[in-house]
Amino acid sequence: xxxxxxxxxxxxxxxxxxxxxxxxxxxxxxxxxxxxxxxxxxxxxxxxxxxxxxxxxxxxxxxxxxxxxxxxxxxxxxxxxxxxxxxxxxxxxxxxxxxxxxxxxxxxxxxxxxxxxxxxxxxxxxxxxxxxxxxxxxxxxxxxxxxxxxxxxxxxxxxxxxxxxxxxxxxxxxxxxxxxxxxxxxxxxxxxxxxxxxxxxxxx
Numbered sequence: 001x002x003x004x005x006x007x008x009x010x011x012x013x014x015x016x017x018x019x020x021x022x023x024x025x026x027x028x029x030x031x032x033x034x035x036x037x038x039x040x041x042x043x044x045x046x047x048x049x050x051x052x053x054x055x056x057x058x059x060x061x062x063x064x065x066x067x068x069x070x071x072x073x074x075x076x077x078x079x080x081x082x083x084x085x086x087x088x089x090x091x092x093x094x095x096x097x098x099x100x101x102x103x104x105x106x107x108x109x110x111x112x113x114x115x116x117x118x119x120x121x122x123x124x125x126x127x128x129x130x131x132x133x134x135x136x137x138x139x140x141x142x143x144x145x146x147x148x149x150x151x152x153x154x155x156x157x158x159x160x161x162x163x164x165x166x167x168x169x170x171x172x173x174x175x176x177x178x179x180x181x182x183x184x185x186x187x188x189x190x191x192x193x194x195x196x197x198x199x200x201x202x203x204x
Contacts, residue, residue, distance in 0.1 A: 108127070
């Protein structure tokens, strides 16, 4: 655990010290893989069909692909930090088979009400607080003003707004229940449409 309380997966890339890059921050469950209400068994992990191509496009554009995910199931005792790391290893294995990669996984294991010890706390990293984005920006040399966040919940969009990051809502996962909102910069059907919009927007 580092100072902010978030931790990164083993595939976090080294920062490019020659210049800051834009990033696409992505929520995990309901955004790049199916929402199953606390993923606690490896067989529950199913990437959306569009995810590999979407992440590959981010990589090809020279942007960082970063997952930022609340995992209060750790605090609640549903699964361990080690299990979450293994899930993230598996995600990158699946992506690698299609020529794509996640540059960094950032996880908040806390909950303000549930859990024991260090897990039960009002932390700075649980979305909609922007701690994970700020940590990733520092460690991966990311320019937040040229970055985007994609998620299936309005708290993902709110997280981005707090640090000047444009938000895109996807209609997968919990996003399928949102009828109308003016909060995101764009509403996409899925992660691939979101990334395609991002690439047009950053070049426009």
